[in-house]
Amino acid sequence: MVLTDDDKSHVKHVWSVVLPHAGDIGADALTRMFAAHPTTKTYFPHFDLTPGSADIKAHGKKVAAAIGEAVAHIDNIAGALDKISTLHAQKIRVDPVNFPLLSHCFLVSIAAHHQEVLQASTLLSMDKFLGRVCAVLTSKYR
Numbered sequence: 001m002v003l004t005d006d007d008k009s010h011v012k013h014v015w016s017v018v019l020p021h022a023g024d025i026g027a028d029a030l031t032r033m034f035a036a037h038p039t040t041k042t043y044f045p046h047f048d049l050t051p052g053s054a055d056i057k058a059h060g061k062k063v064a065a066a067i068g069e070a071v072a073h074i075d076n077i078a079g080a081l082d083k084i085s086t087l088h089a090q091k092i093r094v095d096p097v098n099f100p101l102l103s104h105c106f107l108v109s110i111a112a113h114h115q116e117v118l119q120a121s122t123l124l125s126m127d128k129f130l131g132r133v134c135a136v137l138t139s140k141y142r
């Protein structure tokens with residue numbers, strides 16, 4: 001789905017609000033994903049998946065940083081996420097159905113913590129943007 005100029009500016013605005021808390025939002029999104037979709041836990045047998053654990057906090061920061069990179073390079077999301085895309089497709093081999101689950105949880109976390117920034121227009125743009133992120137992260141599966 002093509003991101004319009006309006007979408008891009010909405011995404012950048014939402015991210016500027018989220019950024020100071022991005023790691024917490026990432027951790028909250030992971031916690032929601034593990035609770036709502038327990039099968040996703042099978043990819044993290046080496047993690048302490050208790051809500052608030054050091055593993056979840058550290059991984060939340062990494063996921064949020066990757067999304068931040070995609071925002072910063074919104075005209076070249078595939079380039080920005082190239083290494084992570086290869087990692088998921090060739091090494092971690094996460095079933096592609098799981099990506100929209102995490103991105104939905106990410107949106108829910110933003111809505112829960114920064115409700116004011118999500119209007120119909122910005123929510124739609126973030127949804128489209130996260131859809132692009134998922135498309136990139138699943139583009140190398142063969």
Ligand code: HNI
Nearest residue numbers: 040043044062063066067084092094098099102103133137
């Ligand atoms: Ni994902 C590692 C980003 C979806 C399972 N993941 C990473 C890393 C980033 C990342 C960044 C760290 C890479 C590194 O260490 O170099 N993951 C993202 C993003 C999304 C995503 C941006 C989607 C929006 N990952 C998912 C999903 C699953 C998943 C949906 C499984 C349900 N990811 C993993 C696992 C690792 C991982 C497992 C390795 C964790 C570790 O540290 O061992």
